[in-house]
Amino acid sequence: MTTAGSWILGALLAAVTGGAAAAGTLERVAETGVIRAGTRADAVPFAFRRDDGGFQGFSVDLIEEIRKAVEAKLGRPVRTEIAAVTPADRIQRVAGGELDVVCEITTPTWDREAKVDFSIPFFRDGTRVLAFRDTLKTTPDVKDMTVAVAEGTTTAAILERALPGVATRAYPSMDAAFAALRAGEVQGVANIGIILLGLARKLEPDRSVVLLPRTEPLGNEAMACVLPQDDSAWRDFVDATIVGLTRGLGDYRGRYVEIYDRWFGRDGVLVYPLDRSTRDYLLQADIWAR
Template identity: 25%
Template sequence: MIRKDLLRLSIGALALAASCTGAAFAQASGAAPSASPAAAPSRLDAVIARGTLRVCTTGDYKPYSFLKADGTFEGIDIDMAESLAKSLGVKADFVKTTWSNLMSDFLAKCDIAVGGVSTTLERQKRVFFTQPYMVDGKAPITRCADAAKYQTLAQIDQPGTRVIVNPGGTNERFAKQYLSHAKLTVYPDNVSIFKQILEGKADVMVTDASETLLQQKLNPGLCSVHPDKPFQYGEKAYMVPQGDVTYQQYVDQWLHLARETGQFDSIRDKWLK
């Protein structure tokens, strides 16, 4: 027992001596004691102090985000953004953007971007994504009478096929990568684009499976083609500023709780069922 006590005393003495020696060296050399770097301000604090959550959204992508004639937005992600703002004790301020300008507008004007945004590695280079809230993928939508003709990419990617696509997002990139032989039309209005197929001005569009399911309900005569087996794997998530882990973790936790408590399911079903 005495040996153990002596050993503890010896170790303590050595530690104290090392500490004193280090302090003495620092004092002799004129070096200032090291201090922990101050944490960078978080967007979380800025949003709360401002009293508003600035939300970038395109407003042209049902069921996620749609700009109504009265100037207000509606959809799954609009309700979710309102929920996030409420959790922070602030108001949601929606900023209209386009798919082509989504990244630049988000970086300059917004705290979060919502509205059916697909996660991509290219976007990941400039922003953080939250955890995904929906798994999705690209699927065709066409006139029901032509559904059997457009089951595969090979069937669609033919010179005689008129493919239509909205500009600036993952739909356009997908079409240009995989449908190089088809006749491709970039149509500027993502709201009325499906009418072009219904009216026979285009044959098919490849977009997110969730959108094809909604549009076949909104446009009788159009059919979603194997939405349960999309051409590629995809995810929907929210864009938040790169590098701000504190803010990202708050949004992730809010989203996690919304999904686990059934709040997200309730909002999703409101717009999809």
């Protein structure tokens, strides 16, 4: 972590914890040395399984940065236990106290905010529909397609707002939704564009696909880590860690860019350049005066 990032962490923690007042997640981790984290197993390249069964991806690296920051703060070894979550269970597992943090592709909503808290955004992308190119010969328009979505996501609501009356079918995971597309049960599958391209790369690497609409996305979604409700010390700590990672982002340098390039750069799992509007959006999340 940069010197500036460490300074932010110290300032935030001093303001919110007040020594003996520190309670909740940070206090428990100080006692156990374990962060209980969750991420997805099917969201390439944000979070997916390695051949040995472990997890890898952009959001897995973000969890590791949080772990290192906690370890530095506490001055003791800290390890992370990572569990696989699904769109259907990720909110409840944090709200129920099973997990301390979930980082993957969760979008904050007010309904979810009633049960959990969220960090500042660490990513943003647009919602689109992926179809096999040959599908466009018979169903050229998204509004005429039956579109697969993952259960427990905001995708169906976004589609309905953008394309009133569009037919959707919910599946328990993105892998299952994509399998329905391959089987011909649906003509498209919806999510943020980067996830759709990752699935296509993993499951149908030799088949031509297209993201629709070709111009503007159906909606923009921010991604944030899910955190326990009413634990401001832990929320501020995670926020400060993310802010520290974005130091230098304005000039396309720093730790955030290093992690981004590992997964989305020229030699990454999926080439998806960081555009200026997303960069500026992430930088605007740093609202703290120094």
